[in-house]
Amino acid sequence: MIRWINRLFARGEPAISEAGLRDASSFARLHAASFRRGWSDGEFGQLLNERNVLAHRATRGRALDGFILSRVAAGEAEILSVAVASARRGQGLARTLLNLHLRRLAGLGARAVFLEVDEDNTPARRLYARAGFREVGRRAGYYQHAGNMAATALVLRRDLA
Numbered sequence: 575m576i577r578w579i580n581r582l583f584a585r586g587e588p589a590i591s592e593a594g595l596r597d598a599s600s601f602a603r604l605h606a607a608s609f610r611r612g613w614s615d616g617e618f619g620q621l622l623n624e625r626n627v628l629a630h631r632a633t634r635g636r637a638l639d640g641f642i643l644s645r646v647a648a649g650e651a652e653i654l655s656v657a658v659a660s661a662r663r664g665q666g667l668a669r670t671l672l673n674l675h676l677r678r679l680a681g682l683g684a685r686a687v688f689l690e691v692d693e694d695n696t697p698a699r700r701l702y703a704r705a706g707f708r709e710v711g712r713r714a715g716y717y718q719h720a721g722n723m724a725a726t727a728l729v730l731r732r733d734l735a
Contacts, residue, residue, distance in 0.1 A: 588639045588667065590674055593629035595622045600638040601629075601657075608657040610718065621645075621654070628682065630675050632658075632667055642671045644679060644687070651679045653689035656698070668701055676705070676734065685735040690727040692717045699728070707732040 593601070598618035606612025621627050626647055632640040640658035644651045653675075658668050679687060690713065691698045707730040716727035 586634065588632035588634045588662075590630055590632050590671065593622065593631040593641060593643075595619060597629070597631055597638070597641070598622055601631075601641055601643070604638055604641065604657045604659060605655060607660070609655075613655070627654075628675070628678060630671055630678070632662075632671055640667050640671055642668075642675045644675065646679065646682055646684055649683060649685045651682075651684040651687045653687060663697070668698075669705070672701065672705055676732070680734040685733065687732050687734060689730050690716065691730060693726045693728050694719075702730050702732075705732065 599615045601618045601622075602613060602615045605618070621643060622629060624645070627643065627645050628651075629641060629643040631638060638659070639662045640656070642656045643654045645654060656668060656671065658671075676687065687707075688710075689702070689707070691702060693699070693712075709728050710731045711729035713727040713729065715724035717725040719725055
């Protein structure tokens, strides 16, 4: 009976909330499934323990559907990572997380937000363009793909104030 109730509630929209240190392991698992080089539980633990790091998570029941993580310093923020579970991609979850996160960053006094994205990651580039980010730089050879192929990172910026 409890499993049936959990499945019933898990079908709805995910709950979005601030994340904390207890989320390090689930973030690490989702990050490893989403990127070529995943970050460890320890790396996420260190980040989530910093006072100037803001993280939001999207969950359905106990399942992590996505997260976004930023660091704030001197009136600017850098989005460090965004990940969405493969089964939830293409459903607007990243946009929902990003919009909420940007509002929260602005509320904390960030006037600008930066991030890096692989120039070959078309869905992410589309998401950021729709959210008002613009290219302000490039880092050649920043990402490593299969076969040791290097890819360029685009540095994007969005003003919040």
